[in-house]
Amino acid sequence: xxxxxxxxxxxxxxxxxxxxxxxxxxxxxxxxxxxxxxxxxxxxxxxxxxxxxxxxxxxxxxxxxxxxxxxxxxxxxxxxxxxxxxxxxxxxxxxxxxxxxxxxxxxxxxxxxxxxxxxxxxxxxxxxxxxxxxxxxxxxxx
Numbered sequence: 049x050x051x052x053x054x055x056x057x058x059x060x061x062x063x064x065x066x067x068x069x070x071x072x073x074x075x076x077x078x079x080x081x082x083x084x085x086x087x088x089x090x091x092x093x094x095x096x097x098x099x100x101x102x103x104x105x106x107x108x109x110x111x112x113x114x115x116x117x118x119x120x121x122x123x124x125x126x127x128x129x130x131x132x133x134x135x136x137x138x139x140x141x142x143x144x145x146x147x148x149x150x151x152x153x154x155x156x157x158x159x160x161x162x163x164x165x166x167x168x169x170x171x172x173x174x175x176x177x178x179x180x181x182x183x184x185x186x187x188x189x190x
Contacts, residue, residue, distance in 0.1 A: 049102045052189050054086030059187040060098055067179055080187045091116050094182065101186040110181040120177030125160065125170045133167055145169070 052058050059080040064073040075081050083089040085099055093111030101107065113119050137145065139162045148154040157169040 050189055051100050051102050052085055052098055052186060054099065056085050057082065057190040058085055058098055059190075061185045061187055062094075063183040065181045065183075067181075072175065072180075091180075093180075097182065097184060098186060101184070103186055103189060106183070106185045108181065108183050110179055112179050113177050116178070116180045117173040117176045120172050124172045125168065127166050127168045130162070130165055130167055139167065 059082045061075045061080045062073075063071060063076060065071050081090075085095060088095075091111070093109070093115035097107065097109040097111075133139065133145075139159060141159055141161060143159045145157045145159065146154045147157055155171055156173075157171055158174060160168040160170050162168065
């Protein structure tokens with residue numbers, strides 16, 4: 049039986065859950081996730097979990113935060129003056145904004161809290177600091 053290895057293009061169905069059992073993402077009902085093993089297209093733990101699987105194989109794996117989106121970094125949470133946010137943007141806790149500087153990739157910021165004077169923004173990935181569990185099924189290897 050052929051097994052997936054670095055450089056192979058693979059297709060994987062997955063269901064991702066948090067420690068409390070809540071689902072944060074799933075490919076079911078959609079096309080499977082396609083990526084090249086070892087290319088850095090997915091989080092490292094996901095890449096290594098698929099390596100060695102054969103078509104039709106299923107497994108469940110749990111990655112600590114360090115193998116997923118990393119630890120939650122408090123220095124990436126900042127408070128800004130309310131007037132630094134354009135008036136046309138409706139503020140809501142959990143809403144995401146995008147900020148960019150010339151020559152840099154855009155940064156996604158999540159609104160943590162706000163009042164009339166300030167807005168607290170978090171530049172961490174929404175899943176940073178959390179262990180992730182994936183149910184995986186390898187659909188194809190090309």
